[in-house]
Amino acid sequence: MANKFEGFLRILYVVFAFCAALFLGALKGLLVGPIAALILIIGNVGVILGIFPVHVYKTIYTIIKTNRFDVAMKVAIMFGLPGLAALWLSLSIAGSVIVGLGYGFFTPWVSTFEAFRQENEVKKFLHCIVDGTWETIKDSCTIVRDFADLCIHSYPMYLKEICECGITDEVQTLKFIHVPAIVIVGLLGLAVEVPFYTAIVIVKSPFMLFKGWQRLTHDLIAREGPFLETACVPVAGLAILFWPIFVVGSVVLAIFTSVFVGLYASVVVYQEKSFKRGLAYVIAQVAEFDEYTNDWLYLREGTILPNQAPIQKEADVPIVRFDCGSKSCS
Numbered sequence: 244m245a246n247k248f249e250g251f252l253r254i255l256y257v258v259f260a261f262c263a264a265l266f267l268g269a270l271k272g273l274l275v276g277p278i279a280a281l282i283l284i285i286g287n288v289g290v291i292l293g294i295f296p297v298h299v300y301k302t303i304y305t306i307i308k309t310n311r312f313d314v315a316m317k318v319a320i321m322f323g324l325p326g327l328a329a330l331w332l333s334l335s336i337a338g339s340v341i342v343g344l345g346y347g348f349f350t351p352w353v354s355t356f357e358a359f360r361q362e363n364e365v366k367k368f369l370h371c372i373v374d375g376t377w378e379t380i381k382d383s384c385t386i387v388r389d390f391a392d393l394c395i396h397s398y399p400m401y402l403k404e405i406c407e408c409g410i411t412d413e414v415q416t417l418k419f420i421h422v423p424a425i426v427i428v429g430l431l432g433l434a435v436e437v438p439f440y441t442a443i444v445i446v447k448s449p450f451m452l453f454k455g456w457q458r459l460t461h462d463l464i465a466r467e468g469p470f471l472e473t474a475c476v477p478v479a480g481l482a483i484l485f486w487p488i489f490v491v492g493s494v495v496l497a498i499f500t501s502v503f504v505g506l507y508a509s510v511v512v513y514q515e516k517s518f519k520r521g522l523a524y525v526i527a528q529v530a531e532f533d534e535y536t537n538d539w540l541y542l543r544e545g546t547i548l549p550n551q552a553p554i555q556k557e558a559d560v561p562i563v564r565f566d567c568g569s570k571s572c573s
Contacts (some may be wrong), residue, residue, distance in 0.1 A: 260359065261480050267371055268352035268481075275376050279383040280347030286387030287339035291332065294394050299328060305402040316417040346383065349485075351375030356481045421516060425509045428521035432505030439529045440501035443536060444494045450540050452490045459483045497532075504528055526550075 302324065306317050354375025361367045459482060505525070512521035530550035537543055 264355050264359070264371060265481070265484075268355035268375070271351035271355060271375055272348040275351045275379050276344075276348035278347070279350070279379045280343040282380065282383040283343030283346060283386060284340055286384075287343070287390050288336055290387070290391045290394055291335050291339070295328075295332065298394070298398065299324075301399055301402050305406045309406050311405060311413075311415055313414055313416045315419055316415050319417055319422065343383075346386075347379070350379045350382070353481070354378070417513070421513065424518040424521065425512045428512045428518065428525065429506055429509035431522070432508030432525050433502065434505075435525050436501045436505035436528060437498070440504070440532060441498050443529075443533055444497040447536050447540060447542075448490055448494050450542065451493065452487060454540055455486050455490070456483065459486065504532075 303321075306312065306320055306324075312320065352375070355371050358367050358370035358374050361370050459479065463479065463483075508521045508525050511524045512518060515521070526549055530546045530548040533548050534546040534550075537546065
């Protein structure tokens, strides 16, 4: 009877501690989050916009000055530079806003639950109140400083290395006859990868949501994984609560990366000097992503989508295979 009562008190303590930490973390997030988020957003966006004219000037100067590219390659880069600059501005500013909001509001919350790792109850109580407040603001300033160092020092150093390439370095050449194929395959990559990646992650996101909850709940009942120690139970409970946010973030990240996966098809065409190989890459990436998500979510093996087989150098002819579960048909 005493053991049952002690177990009941322990469960009651864990539930009370979790609810108290959840409320306290939310309160700290509302108080500290706006300050940290503003520091990150204003700081990073200010660095991006402030250094952008210098980056454009140094990039153009490097392209003109370097001997690593031939004339055709330089002209192609110059034509694509406005699009790359617009892409950099839009993605970097949007990323700064998302990171600022996420870091500012969720870091105090997580820090509150991490205080349960302390040794005794007094330290747990004190760290629940203190952790994630001033440290979050200081870390926000550190992130802005590191990002500024990256933009001010690292990128110009990279441009300097390109500009100072030696005579022995290989010159990157481009024939104008390959430009239409590069552009067409790049656009096809965007037209195929983005909608297919989006459809795959949206269809499979419910599986990710419920399978994640199932695994975390199983670990909670069996006291495995993050629930092995009693002090970690509140942190793992926060993981269960925030799992839908993680799923949404994974969906957004997959859609975001699909843009670059599609554009990389142009690089494949340039490197291989083959239109067919670019198309093969576009087809293969969709099937590979579908198969990867199936493996990660413990769904059916393989993929029903066409999977481009490796192409031999001697014969530039694609071979399309269809993986149908355990069977494959050419």
